[in-house]
Each structure stands twice: as C-alpha cells, then as structure tokens.
Amino acid sequence: MRKLSLIYCLLILVLKANAQQLNSIGLEMVDIKPGKFLMGDYAYGENRDESPAHIVNISRPFRISSTEITNAQYEQFNPSHSKMRGKNGFSTEDDEAAIYVSYGEAVKFCEWLSKKEGKTYRLPTEAEWEYVCKAGTLSPYAIGDRVLPKEFLKNQDIIWEPKPVSLKVKQTKPNAWGVYDMHGNVEEWCLDWYGKYTVAEKMDPAGYTNGLYRVTRGGSHGTPVKYLRSANRAALIPEDKTLYTGFRVVEVTEKLKPTSFMAEPMVKSIVAKVPFKWNLVDKPVFMEPLTYVHTDQVGKNDFMYHHNHCPAVSWLPNGDLLAIWFSTEDEKGKEMTILSSRMKAGDKKWSDPELFFKVPDRNMTGSSLFYDQQKDVLYHMNGVEAAGTWQNLALVQRESKDNGSTWSKPVFANPEHELGNQVIAGMFKTKEGWLVQPSDATPKVRGGSVIHLSKDNGKTWINPAGSLGQTPNFKQGAEGNIIAGIHAGVVQLQNGDLMAFGRDDNIKIDNSYYMPMSLSKNGGQSWTYQATEFPPISSGQRLVLRRLNEGALLLISFTDASITNRKGMQFIRKDGTTYTGYGMYAAVSFDDGKTWPVKKLITDGKERFLNGGGFTGYFRMDGQYAEPKGYLAATQSPDNIIHLFSSALHYRFNLKWLMD
Template sequence: MNNPRLIIICYLLMQTGLQSIAQQKNSIGVQLVEVKAGTFAMGSNRGKEDADESPVHEVTISKSFNMSATEITNKQYEAFDPGHSRLRGKNGFSLKDDEAVVFVSYEEAVAFCAWLSRKEGKPYRLPTEAEWEYACRAGTVTDYHTGNELPPAMQKLQHTNRTPVPVSLQVAQTEPNAFGLYDMHGNVEEWCYDWYGAYTAGSQTDPVGRQSGMSRVTRGGSHNTPVRFLRSANRQGMLPEDKHWLTGFRIVQAPMPRTKALPAAPPAAHTMQVAQQKFSWNNITEPFFDAPVAYVIKPDSSSGTPYYKHNHCPAITWCPNGDLLAAWFSTNAESGREMVILASRLRAGHNKWDTASMFFCVPDRNTTGTSLLYDQKGMLYHINGLEAAGDWQNLAMVMRKSANNGATWSKPVLIAPEHAKRHQVIAGSLITKEGWMVQLCDADPSSRGGTAMHISKDKGAHWSTPYTLPVTPLFKNGATGGLIAGIHAGVVQLKDGRLLALGRNDNIKVDSTTERMPVSISADLGATWQYAPSVFPPISSGQRLVLRRLNEGPLLLVSFTHSPGKSNVEGMDFTKPDGKVFKGYGMYAALSFDEGKTWPVKKLLTDGTIRQLDGGAWTGVFTMDSTHAEPKGYLAATQTPDNVIHLVSSNLYYRFNLAWLQLP
C-alpha cells in the first residue's frame, strides 16, 4: 500500500480500539454482530496472479450493518431447507449441526436470506464484497487480520489435495477478529452478493460490484486450499449454480446499499466486430501446405488480459462467417488456480490471428480442458472443465452456446454438475449420424486412466454416459471394458455406426519388446469397447493426437512418431517420391480409406523447408526440415467446407489439404 491517506485511516481505526462488539441472536439462533460504518483500503498490490486485487482503493462503508458471527451452520440452514440434510457428510464433509453448511449454490443462499427476511420482517441478504473485506480486516492492513501470517490453529489442511481430505467444519473454534467475527480466513469460502469484475481506481462508497457477469464473488478461502487464498484481499468466484464441499456463506441483516452497480466488463477482442454474413466457400483442389504460424499471440499488458507462461491444450472450430476460433488455457502451472481460457480469431480473408483475449474464466478455479464444436446448423458449442479449486481431478462440466459466430455466448450451464473424475474435457467433440453430440473426457488424472464418453441426444440440453459405473479399466488385447483405452483420445463414427478411437498410453504389447497405440472399437455407441493394438507407435507426455473423418470420406489421424526421451524406438519410416524409404521424426498424418482397417498413407507434416519454430508449452523451439516435424504438442483440428484442414498444436497453426497429404 502506498497511499498515505489510506495508511492513516487504517492506523486510526486500530488506535481507537476498533469497534465495540454488540451481539444479538435472531429467531433461528444466528449470532449477529454489529459492524459499524467506516473507511478502509480495499485490495492489494501483489502481482500478476493476484492482479484482480488491484488497484488498492479507498472504500467507505457508510452505514452500520449486522453480520452473522459465524458461517451459517447445517442446523440453521435446514430450518429453511430440511431436505439439505441428505447432503450432510457428502464426500466426508460437514456432518454435524454446528458445522458450516456446504453444497449450497448462490441462488440457494439468496433464497435462505429471502426466507429469513419474510420470517422476521427484517432485511437479510448476502454481504457485498466490500462489506465482507471490511469486516474481515477489522481495521488491519495486513494479509490476515492476525498479521501477515495465519496461526496454525486457524489452518485446516492449507494445501491442495487432489482427493479432498475431510476435516471438521465446526464454526467458532478459534479466536474471532476484532469485530467479533469467526472463521473469516478459511473453514469454508463464503458467497458474496456481487458479480465478479475488475476493480476501478478512486475512492468509493458502498460499492456493489458489476451489473452482470459470469461469476459471483466468494471470499475467505477454505480448507484443502493453499493458505494464500485465505488472505483478506483474495478474490474468488463461482458460477451461481455451482456448489461443492468448499463453499458456504454468512449473512448480513441490513438494507441493501442503493449504490448503482458498475457496468459489465467490456467485450473481449475476439467477440468484437464479428461479421455475421454467411461465408461463400470455394473448394481448394490444388495440393498445398502453408508454413506454420503462431496463433497464440501475447496480448499487450495494458489490455488487462491475464496471460501466463504456459499456453496449452487448444480447441478449434470454424464459424459460418468463415472465421476460425481457437481457445486454450493460459496458466503458470497446469494445476494452478490462476488458469484462464483465452481465445483468438482468424478472420475470413486474413492471414494473421487476433491477439489473445479472455474467453472463459472462473476466478481462482482451475479450468482444464476445452472443446469447441460447430454443428453446421448455425450453433457453436463451448464445453469446459471447471474445478472446485486447483488441480484437475474434481471437475464439473459447463457448456455455452453461440448463434452469432461467437460474438456473444449464453451463460454457462452445468451439464455435469458434480465435481468428480471423468470430466476433464478433450477437444475433438463430434456429432454422430444419429444427431447425438459426443464429448470425450479423460477418465482419470493418472497417465493410464482411459477416456470416458458423454452423450447428448437433445442438442446439449441433457447429457448421459453410455457406460455403467463403476468401470474397472482392463486395457488388454481382446479385452472388453466401458472406457476408451488411453487418455486424450480421439473418436470417429464408422459408416456402419460403430465407434473407433485411438488414445495416448494404455499401450498394448505385440511382442516382448514392441508396444503399439491402442485402438478401441464400440458396437453399442460407447457402452462397451474392445481393445486391440493399432499399427501406430505410442505417444506420451506433451502429446495429444487428432482423429477425425474428412469431408471427402477418409479417416485422418495426426500423431507423433515417438515420444522424445520416453521411447526406445525413435522415428518412423516414410517414403520419398522416388520410392526410397527414409526415417522421419515428429508429427505425421495417416489416412485410411477402408474405415480404419488399413492406413496406406503416412506423411510427415513438413514441406521440407528448414525453419526454426516455437511449439510453445512442453514443445519449445525445434527445427523443421525434410526429416523433422514438430516433436510434441497438444493437437486439435477442424476442416472447413472448402476442404482445407486447419490444425493447431500448442502454439502453431497449420493449413493443408487432402490433395497434399496424398502426394508421395
């Protein structure tokens, strides 16, 4: 903090003994504490991952309000909703009467407040974000109301656990802050009234957030969460419909401030000036392969777009206006809570991608896995994973739609609301000949966990899994199971209605020294799969394949000759135009003209020109030449009506066609 006036204000608050604590109990036993009016410094200046806490700004809370001394407990909440008792102990959390209630959505917390208001004839509501931070700080300017460290007694497993570890959520077991409020740092996150949005500079009185948004603010952090997320200034968010074991709420008894909300955030660059006329496609028949170019274009720091060092895991689709739309995650760590989904647009007739801009973000939540799909009837679909916290195991699945080429998107809908395994979204969704949408997801965060399938028979309104739980993977030659062998799988529907899939890992041995990528076949639309070795070499870390049917009919696989550093056999044999065989390394394409029985065309994805390229993410800088293509990358592809194949790796965009692939 570098504003002398704010320092003086906070100092005077502390020196005057802060506030006398007045308490009362309401009709359902909620202890209410009077929080008197005052002025404080809201936010922090901590750097890039916490940039949404800046700028620090002076906020005045002009009227006193009563706040519940603790988070609402199971007993108190069930006076409103007795049926919630069935969720006590879910995942091992919050079983007793005096534990903080969890598995409550924003709408349910608001409904509780409305019920209590009617019951008592007094206005109850959620705290605004500003009221919450003011009450939490209780006159302090440090990271926590206890100073710049949080005492061990107030900590409850303050690290990320891939499988959450149950801990008591009993309220008021440690000392309250100077205002008489308990558990403001941790125990459970707490819903606030505000739509999440960027702060504005300058002094403010009774701010109430933005007019609209995607996420509602949560504050305070929780158990099973690194301690830095429990700071007074830390901001988090959740989709209003979401609920899980980390989040509950506390209440305020006071009228709502009459302050006008700030405008909604301005639109992202990829949604602006989007053409709406239908594009006229001209079929390209001459063979071509364009030099790869970067599609991940770093935004200017002045744009406010979060952009981190690790950009990876893309999806791509074409739009009816002729544009291409690509999306990927940007983060410092793949298990990080700073992760955001960025997007870029290649506008029809242009040869340079737009600068990256925000596509999807739920603050302080991991959002691993993105899929984009155009149904060729005017609707774009975006499906994404959404963690309860960090890591990438306990994901829900959300979906958005756009009927105007991605210029605007519907609000996110939880299509798989449970935060659980088998929800890590993979690019490459498809629509079957029955008209069903198919979305693949990694079944387990381990490297050998298979791929799960989700199906919607009504254009995304409802989703189901074709397999019967539980599924025990047994990915052996000739075996049958409920999951696709290999993670990050690609799937196509064959002409006879069966499904064919290829994936990474779960490799099948063909002799004592040789393994092959597994191929999975389903004759019952994903309920069961049979496994066999394919003709292709396995792939591994930092690599994801593409499998799709081309407009012209053949099946296309794009994969890698080997996994650098993880394979005893490197490279594959390819044939030159003169018939001579050479050893090639890196990304290749294979074609099948008989529904996957044979793959007579295998071509290294290079035109032979020597180039030094940056593959980004886990790939880094590599040299492309006549025998070397991109060695790694997470791949995604689409094919436009002019039959051009558009392929993206973790950083690079490739453009070629079937005629080029069929050249010797």
C-alpha cells in the first residue's frame, strides 16, 4: 500500500509539473537545457549552405513550444486569421498548425504573448531550432536515424497540385526531448536573417544584422524527405505567406544580439556608373555569335548547375549588357538559382557567371529585365515558389538605379502563389507609360499567357483579365480572357491595342496549323484569336516579339517545332532566288503586323558548329541552317544593334542587315 501511495504521489507531482508547462493560451512548453552540438553538415551542391559543420554552444536554458502554434492559439491574438482557415483546402481545425502567417506576424504574436504573460517570448534562433531538432543526435533525422518513419510522411514529394492533408499537431511521436513535428507538417519561421555559415565555434549565435530572407526550418507537408533533415536550411522573403509555413515559439530570460556583420553582396564585379555614349551603326552588321553562359564554371562557381536555360536581357546606360538565366539540375527543383553574366562596354567576351537572385531552397522559374529610359530604372521580375515546381509562383520585383550593381529588396508584385506568375522575358512600356509584364497562365505546354500591368511605375500591379477561369477555346475569331500560347511575346500597336504571338495553342486553317495571334482592344481584359502566316513552335522554343527603335515590329522564331521531319521555310537570297532554310529566323513588319515583307534566316552563311545550351545542344550553322531551338530573349541598344539571346548564345545584328 505504501508503495502504491508513493507511486500515486509521484504521478500527481508529474501531472502538476506538466500542468505548469501550459501557459495561458494552452501552449505546452518544454524545458531545454544548455549544451553543445554540431550544427550544419558536410554538404555540397544544392545543400552547400549547410556547410561548414561547426560547434555551437547554447549557454542558457530556454523553453520551446512542444508543437507549432495552432489556429486556436494564434487566433486569440489575431481573430481575423480565421478567414485563412481552409484556404486551398488546408488547416481548418483548431488544433492544426496556423499557416499563411508572415515573419512579421509571427514576431507580433510573440510580442503579444510576452505582454500577456509578463515573460519573454520570441521565435527560436536557427541554432536553437537545430539544437532542439537534433535532440542530441548526429544522424540526418532525429527520429529514425537515416530514414524517417512512414508515419511522418504526408505529401513528401514535388507535386504540382497541393494535396490537402491534416496539419494537426502531435500526430506523430516526439523526439527524445519531447518536441513534436520538427520533421515536416509545416515549415517554421526562425529569428535569423539567412546567411552563410562560418567554421568558427560559436556561442548563442543569432544570425546576421541584416539580410533579404528570414530562415525557415523543418520542411512541410509538401517537402521531399531529403529536405526534412535536421540540418537542412531554407528561407523566405519575410512578407511571404504560404500554405507550407507556420511557426513555434521559445521562452527566454535574456535577449540575444545578432552577429555584427552582414551577408555578403551577391554582385561582386565592379560596375561602371558613367553614362556611355552610344554611336549609331549605319551599315548592315552581323557579328560572330558569342557564348554568354560559361558552363566550364559548373563546379567552380557557387550555385551554378548543369542545366542553364531561360534568359532575360537588357542593355544598360553605362554601355554594358546584362543577361540573367536560371541554373539548375532539375527544372522542378528547389536548387534553381538565377545567375548573371555581363559584357562590359568595349569588352569582347562575357564575364563568368555570378549569383544574381536566389531565395534559398525555392524554385525560381521565369525572369525578366527591362531598362526604363524615362525613369532611369532597371526592373527585374521573377517567379518564386514556396515548395517546388514552377506551378504556384509568387511574382517578385526588384529595381536598380546603378546599372545593376545594387538592387532594392525584393517585394511582391503579386504575393499569391498561384497560376499566372511564371514570368516571360519581354517586359515593355506602353506609350501611356504603363509597364506590361507577360507571364504564362499555366505550367503546362499549352494553355495561354496573361499580362500584369502597372500604371504607377511598378508600385502596384494588376492582371487586367482578372480570374484565369477556364482555358478559352483558341479558335479563329474566338474570344477569351487570356493570350493564346504560352511564352508569349507582347507588343503595343500604334493604335493602342495589344498584340501577342504564342507557342502552341495553334490555330488550324485548311488542315494546317499556324502560330496564333491574340489581339486586345481593352488593355488585356479580353483577347480575340486569329492565325498568323508563321509556322507553330513547341517544346524547347520561345519566340521574341518586340518593337524596334526604328518603329518596325520584329518577330524572331523558328521554322519548325522540332528538329525531325523539318519542312523549313522559303527565304529569298540577294540575287532574288529562293531557298529552303531551317531554324531561327527574323520577320519584320512595317505596318503593325498586317504584313511581314522581310524574313531572314539568322545566319551569315559561315559554317560553324555551336552549342546552343539548354535543350538545344550542338548544331550546325551555315547558309541554310540556323539554331533549331532555344528560349529567346532580345534587347536593342541605343546604337540600334539587336542583341538576341538563345539558351546559351548571343547574336548581334541590326535592321539594315535583316533588310540587306
């Protein structure tokens, strides 16, 4: 009996101790003792930011919430968050992790809870988070050693459509320290600005004093298993709100100070700031093609991978040319990074690639560059995913006023991770002074494009067509709210209408298919469709449509949708004879697209063997053959030279050469 009484008393004491762990909003806090651990991992490639592994000392005890903050807990602070319950089918119940919470909102929750309880709550530092997650282990996962148990897995794959699953906390067993859901469920905001690790041993690190992105940890219900490791790092733009991200809190006795140095700048090369004097080129010009993507830097340059594709380009007032593109191993991958190369005024080759833009562990599909001469501003637009793939991108904007040497912090042109934000190179400004940014309406090979429109120099953006709705019927004379064809090129006509050419969604006339043209008389709210005279293009190809300095319209496209069973197009030689040419060509219109009297294969006739990069690979260029495919982008500098970029090559010619 005495033994039973003793057990009963001990049980009561344990229950009382556990009860004391619950705070006023029902949040269970777990005591964490000071200690030393190995932070990070020996990593390379896409995981190189986990390296070098280094020793970290956590010198003070603290308490951490055993679970992520739930809807019921968060909504005591912010009742309006209840409107976010069930968005995209996720997190409807009281005991599910709160999602669609920005970094700033998570910080305000901590401030509210601190004031409410008379204690100090904040987000965990990245070091504290990893210390608790590892719970004394050195293996990739704190639970299951090298393989995470199946009960932790939900949608641990790169998927196009987010599949709703329960985000209830405490549904799987805790780690050895009694903390739940640190591998998966939802990503969690950490206190730190994201930055590189250093090898030195550290005491209570709290990250950098400044930066662009806030650290997130732990992965989510939509994160592949290999990214759920204890050491894996990710980050987000602080204002981002996603269906993958929530947070937990720590209770501390003292505040920590961030490290007294900033994350190193991305652009390392010296950029001239003196305006360049452009001299008009008054004779026909076609220059030797150049390689602007130096793939010999794979493995040497940080963040450069084997697949380099999807360029955007602009001339700059200092005389430089700037080209950007994505570099990745897998186009669906989280490792995708935006790199840049620069050809400085007077140089004859392109610089080695540099890191241009990267939100850590996020897919970055689709980029655009545009220099606005009237405002002296260089715009950069980019897609940013929250998980993987390029389907549900947010639209992000940056600006530079010093030739791309420095950039403003990224801001959201459209913060919703949704269809319609896959940026296409080809931003332009209308005669009304409006910025127009084309984007794909779908991640699929067909299904159309849309435009984003800004009437206040990039401060706010709208999609004139509104909701994408169902894909319209792209037939001759039909009408819909999106452009026919993905990867569309868009121009404004002299009468103010918009005209666009696109890839796929081809229009059939008399048993033959033609590239579609879309026309809008109301600023992109609706479009009518008709066939062009040009052959359709398809996989691995993207066209250019733009207005030249001289006033004419320029189309650059391909004679065939594939490199097998090619039909080619008819071209006229200088002596008036015709021939069949294959590959990349230019067409010029002097009457706003009604007729295209000039058509020319993009070659000077010299035999070359070139590597087009991307999906193109090696090809022969001569008097009859030009580059067979590639993602095209173009800019025309004030000297009237047209700079055309495929997936790896830079072509230079002018209108006089096209007409010669």
